[in-house]
Amino acid sequence: MVRARFAPSPTGYLHVGGARTALFNWLFCRKHGGRFILRIEDTDILRNIEGAERKLLDDLTWLGIEPDEGPDQGGPYGPYRQSERRDLYEAAVNKLLEEGKAYYAWDTPDELDVLRKAAQAEKRTFRYPRPATLPTKAEADRARAEGRPVVVRFRVPDEPITVHDEILGDVTFGAGEMEDLVIYKSNGWPTYHFAVVVDDYHMQISHVLRAQEHLMNTPKHVFMQRALGYEPPKFAHLPLVFNIDGTKMSKRDKHKVVRKAAKDLIKAGKWSADDVARIAQATSKAAEAWLDKADTELDMEQVTRLAASAGVVMPEIDVHDFKLSGYLPEALTNFVALIGWSPGGDREMLTRQEMVEYFSFDGINKAAGRFDREKLLAVNTTYCAEAKPERLLAAFRDWAACVDSSMKSLDDATLSRVIELCKGMRTLADVVSKAGPLFAPDDSIVFDPDAVTKILQKKNGQGYAMLEQMLPALESISAWTVSEIDGAIKGLAESAGVSMGDVAQPLRVAIAGRAVSPAIAESVELLGKEKTLNRVRLCLSRR
RNA sequence: GCCCCCAUCGUCUAGAGGCCCAGGACACCGGCUUUUCAAGCCGAGAACCGGGGUUCGAAUCCCCGUGGGGGCACCA
Numbered sequence: 001m002v003r004a005r006f007a008p009s010p011t012g013y014l015h016v017g018g019a020r021t022a023l024f025n026w027l028f029c030r031k032h033g034g035r036f037i038l039r040i041e042d043t044d045i046l047r048n049i050e051g052a053e054r055k056l057l058d059d060l061t062w063l064g065i066e067p068d069e070g071p072d073q074g075g076p077y078g079p080y081r082q083s084e085r086r087d088l089y090e091a092a093v094n095k096l097l098e099e100g101k102a103y104y105a106w107d108t109p110d111e112l113d114v115l116r117k118a119a120q121a122e123k124r125t126f127r128y129p130r131p132a133t134l135p136t137k138a139e140a141d142r143a144r145a146e147g148r149p150v151v152v153r154f155r156v157p158d159e160p161i162t163v164h165d166e167i168l169g170d171v172t173f174g175a176g177e178m179e180d181l182v183i184y185k186s187n188g189w190p191t192y193h194f195a196v197v198v199d200d201y202h203m204q205i206s207h208v209l210r211a212q213e214h215l216m217n218t219p220k221h222v223f224m225q226r227a228l229g230y231e232p233p234k235f236a237h238l239p240l241v242f243n244i245d246g247t248k249m250s251k252r253d254k255h256k257v258v259r260k261a262a263k264d265l266i267k268a269g270k271w272s273a274d275d276v277a278r279i280a281q282a283t284s285k286a287a288e289a290w291l292d293k294a295d296t297e298l299d300m301e302q303v304t305r306l307a308a309s310a311g312v313v314m315p316e317i318d319v320h321d322f323k324l325s326g327y328l329p330e331a332l333t334n335f336v337a338l339i340g341w342s343p344g345g346d347r348e349m350l351t352r353q354e355m356v357e358y359f360s361f362d363g364i365n366k367a368a369g370r371f372d373r374e375k376l377l378a379v380n381t382t383y384c385a386e387a388k389p390e391r392l393l394a395a396f397r398d399w400a401a402c403v404d405s406s407m408k409s410l411d412d413a414t415l416s417r418v419i420e421l422c423k424g425m426r427t428l429a430d431v432v433s434k435a436g437p438l439f440a441p442d443d444s445i446v447f448d449p450d451a452v453t454k455i456l457q458k459k460n461g462q463g464y465a466m467l468e469q470m471l472p473a474l475e476s477i478s479a480w481t482v483s484e485i486d487g488a489i490k491g492l493a494e495s496a497g498v499s500m501g502d503v504a505q506p507l508r509v510a511i512a513g514r515a516v517s518p519a520i521a522e523s524v525e526l527l528g529k530e531k532t533l534n535r536v537r538l539c540l541s542r543r
Numbered sequence: 544g545c546c547c548c549c550a551u552c553g554u555c556u557a558g559a560g561g562c563c564c565a566g567g568a569c570a571c572c573g574g575c576u577u578u579u580c581a582a583g584c585c586g587a588g589a590a591c592c593g594g595g596g597u598u599c600g601a602a603u604c605c606c607c608g609u610g611g612g613g614g615c616a617c618c619a
Contacts, residue, residue: 007619008619009618009619011618011619041619043618043619044617044618044619046618047618047619109616109617112616112617120544123544123545124544124545125544125545125546125615126615127615149617151617168548168549171547171548172547173546173547174546177545177546177547177615178546178615179615181616182616182617183617184617185617186617187617189617191616191617191618191619192618192619193619195619196619211613212548212549212612212613213612213613213614214613214614214619215547215548215613215614216546216547216548216613216614216615217614217619237548239548239549240612240613242612244553244554246611246612335555338555338556338568339555339556340555341556342555342556342557344557344558345557345558345566345567346556346557346566346567346568347557347567348555348556348567348568348569349568362559365549365555365556366548366549366550367548367549367550367611367612368548368549368611368612368613369554369555369556370554370555371554371555372553372554372555372569372570374554374569374570375554375555375568375569375570376569377569378568378569378570379568379569381581381582384582385582385583422581423581423582424580424581424582424583425581425582426581426582430580430581433580434580434581451579455579489578493578499578500577500578501577501578501579502578503578504578504579505578505579507578508578508579509579512579514579514580515579515580516579516580516581517579517580518579518580519578519579520578520579521578
């Protein structure tokens, strides 16, 4: 029975890299009729973020990667949060302690730091110096009573080890290359390394698919599995995903972009450091530290405020970011599946079913891949073009609710019509950026100065002249239909001896405020007679 | 510094010794279409990191070099 798991820690939104790991685990399970387990790795109580687990779960749901077992759905091997399985870790660590396979240690962080620095000065690789005779429990208790931080370290066997990876093949590590790692912290919680080993065993995990950054952890885990008498699962380490420039995709990228924008504005004299603090709603000290490259000084909400105010778009990093940008979950998953995996041949656009069908470790690459946003956009464009109208409508509603777009209040019929008129869209957000003004109040239309000069004022105000002539033509239309409106526009172009563009573009600027909108006759029809005439008059009055 | 992994167009990749003077997709460039934007259509350019082997034959196998990346926490 195949049982694979995705095990995120609740520190924020789901990262796209994590989403790919989750997807591969899910695909692997579906392919082999196995069970996909979600386990929350929350052993670092300080790093856990309130509400993060919910966000993680919601993002997975949005992507269509539903666990078979997990905190929400339960299952026979629960609980599915590590914080609720402490007795298991305790029993395991006691066993190792009793057998002399693990031992107590109580060096302070400062003491360890001194040892590390000394090793570094001698150009030696630091490894924790295992004491010749292992401390007794009584000694550990005494140290604890004295206020020393008592941890438990795993006694790593002094022998080479070869672990087999389903993707990479055999990987060998020499004897003595790993130090005796901490498996129990002084605060009484197990470390990640220990909890994974214990949980994977108790949850009967058969395959561990995880990012390649964990490769070096594998021998440690296998040594522990042997020490505990567990049969190690099979391992498959997935290639990493980087930014297009080869850097790591991290939330730092967001800070970077916003910081640069803020600094540029300061340099241009438009902002001051105080403005940064005020806009972010942070202390001036925090703002200054942040400007000086301390990412941790401002949180994401504060940075988001700065980005909005500075008018910069932050790079999408988390699944939620892509959702907000208007990507379809099926497009995102298809795109992300193709980084580090190939279904073989020329196949590229795949349904989830096809992905399951073609999925295999053979198709997984060893080399790291890069996340090409241009390609994602192209994939999304294709998905938008091929999606059924109902799907697009549902996806748009989902998105509009998420970003709180004013267009979310439109009825289904109108919305479907608008979406249809926006075909060729690259993201759901394009619908709003293209057709949004048609649904805004007449007096909220902002005229794009460029469009005004280029289209209305040019050639001695020919655009305005066309609008003046358009007014009676539109007024006389009794049946407000696309064909009538189209006829009116064509008629005017012909009688005035100008091109269609010379008539349509001024009208477009009048009703939308800029040179872009859906097809003109359709836009006008959608707007309605009254509003159209109102907007044309309004535009002329601002001449 | 030590350990580990990797290496085909700018990017994602196909390719499991002859089917490859290397195929697809995105991007780019040129053109078409056109009442805007986007979309669409047609076309062009673009890669086997270097050096040694093995073999009748190497993008494919081996070695070395170079380059890129990851890991070296009481974080996961």
